[in-house]
Amino acid sequence: MEIGFYDDSFIDINSKVIPIQERGHQFGDGVYEVIRVYNGKPFLMDDHLTRLKSSCDAILLEMPYTKEEIIEIVNEGLKRSNIPNAEVYMQVTRGAASRFHGFPDVSPLFSMTIKNARIVNEEMKRNGITVLTLEDERWANCYIKSLNLLPNVLAKQTAISKGHYEAILVKNNVITEGSSSNIFAIKDGVLHTTPATKAILHGVTRKAVINIAHALNIPVVEKNMSTDFLQSSDEAFITSTSVEILPIAVFDEQPLPKNRPMTQMLQKEFTKLIEQM
Ligand code: PDD
Numbered sequence: 001m002e003i004g005f006y007d008d009s010f011i012d013i014n015s016k017v018i019p020i021q022e023r024g025h026q027f028g029d030g031v032y033e034v035i036r037v038y039n040g041k042p043f044l045m046d047d048h049l050t051r052l053k054s055s056c057d058a059i060l061l062e063m064p065y066t067k068e069e070i071i072e073i074v075n076e077g078l079k080r081s082n083i084p085n086a087e088v089y090m091q092v093t094r095g096a097a098s099r100f101h102g103f104p105d106v107s108p109l110f111s112m113t114i115k116n117a118r119i120v121n122e123e124m125k126r127n128g129i130t131v132l133t134l135e136d137e138r139w140a141n142c143y144i145k146s147l148n149l150l151p152n153v154l155a156k157q158t159a160i161s162k163g164h165y166e167a168i169l170v171k172n173n174v175i176t177e178g179s180s181s182n183i184f185a186i187k188d189g190v191l192h193t194t195p196a197t198k199a200i201l202h203g204v205t206r207k208a209v210i211n212i213a214h215a216l217n218i219p220v221v222e223k224n225m226s227t228d229f230l231q232s233s234d235e236a237f238i239t240s241t242s243v244e245i246l247p248i249a250v251f252d253e254q255p256l257p258k259n260r261p262m263t264q265m266l267q268k269e270f271t272k273l274i275e276q277m
Contacts, residue, residue: 001013001080001081001082001083002081002083002113002114002115002116003077003080003081003113003114004017004111004112004113004114005073005077005110005111005112005113005114006018006109006110006111006112007109007110007111010076010077010080013113013115018111019096021096021097021098021099022093022095022096022109023093023094023095023096023097023104024091024093024094024109024111024147026099027094027101028146028147028148029059029093029094029147030059030061030091030092030093030094030108030146030147031052031055031056031058031059031061031091031092031144031145031146031147032052032055032089032090032091032092032145032146032147033048033049033051033052033055033089033090033145034048034087034088034089034090034241034242035048035074035087035088035090035241036086036087036088036117036241036242037078037083037084037085037086037087037088037114037117038084038085038274038277039084039085040078040084041277042074042078042088043241043274043277044204044208045071045074046067047204047207047208048204048241049067049070049071050067051145051202051204052070052090052092052145053067054144055144055145055146056092058141058143058144059144059146060103061092061094061108062108063092063108064092064107064108064109064110065110070090070110073110073112074088074090074112074114077112077114078114081114083114083115083116085116085117085119086114086115086116086117087114087115087116087117087118087241087242088112088113088114089112089113089115090110090111090112091110091111091112091147092108092109092110093108093109093111093147094106094108094109095107095108095109096109117242118242120242120243120244120246124165124246125244125245125246125247125267126247127247127249128237128246128247128248128249128250128256128260129164129165129166129238129246129247129248129249129250130163130164130165130248130249130250130251131159131164131165131166131167131168131178131238131248131250131251131252132158132159132162132164132166132167132168132252133167133168133169133170133175133227133251133252134155134158134159134167134168134169134170135169135170135171136151136169136170136171136176136199137151137154137155138151138152138169140198140199141198142176142177142198142199142200142201143196143197143198143199143200143201143202145201152179152180153179155167155169155179156179156180159179165246166178166179166180166181166238167179168183168227168230168238168251170227171199173226174194174224174225174226175194175224175225175226175227175230176194176199176200177194177200177201177203178238178240180240180242181203181238181239181240181243181246182194182200182201182203182205182206182238182239182240183225183230183236183237183238183239183248184206184209184236184237184238184239185225185229185230185233185235185236186233186234186235186236186262186263187229187232187233187234188234189218189219189262190218190219190220190221191209191210191213191218191219191220191221191262192220192221192222192223192225192229192233193206193210193220193221193222193225194222194224194225195222195223195224196222203239203240203241204241205239205240205241205244205245206239208270208273209239209245209266209270210222212266212269212270212273213266215269216265216269218262227251227252230248230251230252231251231252231254231256233251233256234256234257234262235247235256235257235260235261235262235263236248236251236256237260237263237266244267244270245263245266245267245270247260247263
């Protein structure tokens with residue numbers, strides 16, 4: 001059963017509970033996380049909760065619970081929902097208060113949903129996706145997992161409306177990341193990805209993939225990439241909590257090679273990591 005959690009209580013997933021003056025709703029004044037659960041076990045939860053804390057710190061928002069308390073809430077939610085393969089979304093907002101741009105003197109609010117995970121089909125994991133580059137119109141602090149996702153939403157929808165799976169964002173002629181994913185390319189046996197600056201979200205999956213590459217002695221380069229570099233790469237893929245590792249078959253109308261030995265190796269090791277936890 002899919003369930004929700006708001007202001008200290010578990011609630012029906014379809015409850016209409018958000019106060020009209022919620023700052024998450026009125027200002028997008030908050031941050032969020034998403035954690036994937038496989039066979040009842042949250043995957044890389046510590047990394048996600050560390051990032052949630054960093055996002056809160058970056059917007060001067062106090063976490064309403066400690067990491068340990070959030071783990072307890074997640075585990076209790078998983079027990080109640082009884083969904084083995086779930087996605088857990090959690091938001092922390094600056095609370096509900098009369099509208100004024102400055103910080104209100106109220107407590108932050110924590111909410112969460114536990115839902116069935118959207119499973120990426122095997123065909124897509126094998127044959128890849130097509131992507132389209134678009135101008136990155138977001139702000140300067142994309143390392144914060146902020147609730148303000150309007151540019152991401154618009155970019156994704158533009159890509160979808162043109163028949164693509166993901167929008168790859170470009171700022172000052174270099175690729176930053178996908179609208180809801182990080183990006184990697186492989187060239188001459190070297191794994192390339194955008195550096196973890198303020199311009200991108202420091203993906204938990206990105207980090208796991210880099211760690212796997214290190215363990216396999218695959219050289220990793222974290223440097224800005226151009227669209228030309230991506231189009232002439234041997235292999236490329238996107239990563240995220242929900243899609244894991246998804247190969248790019250066509251980049252801006254340019255088909256990439258169908259043979260993807262390194263992507264397949266990384267996908268296999270990633271699956272092992274999930275099975276081993
Ligand atoms: N999005 N970059 C952006 C802009 C993202 O929104 C995401 C994830 C990522 C990948 O991060 P991670 O590997 O930690 O999931 C990169 C999630 C899936 C979402 O918003 O639903």
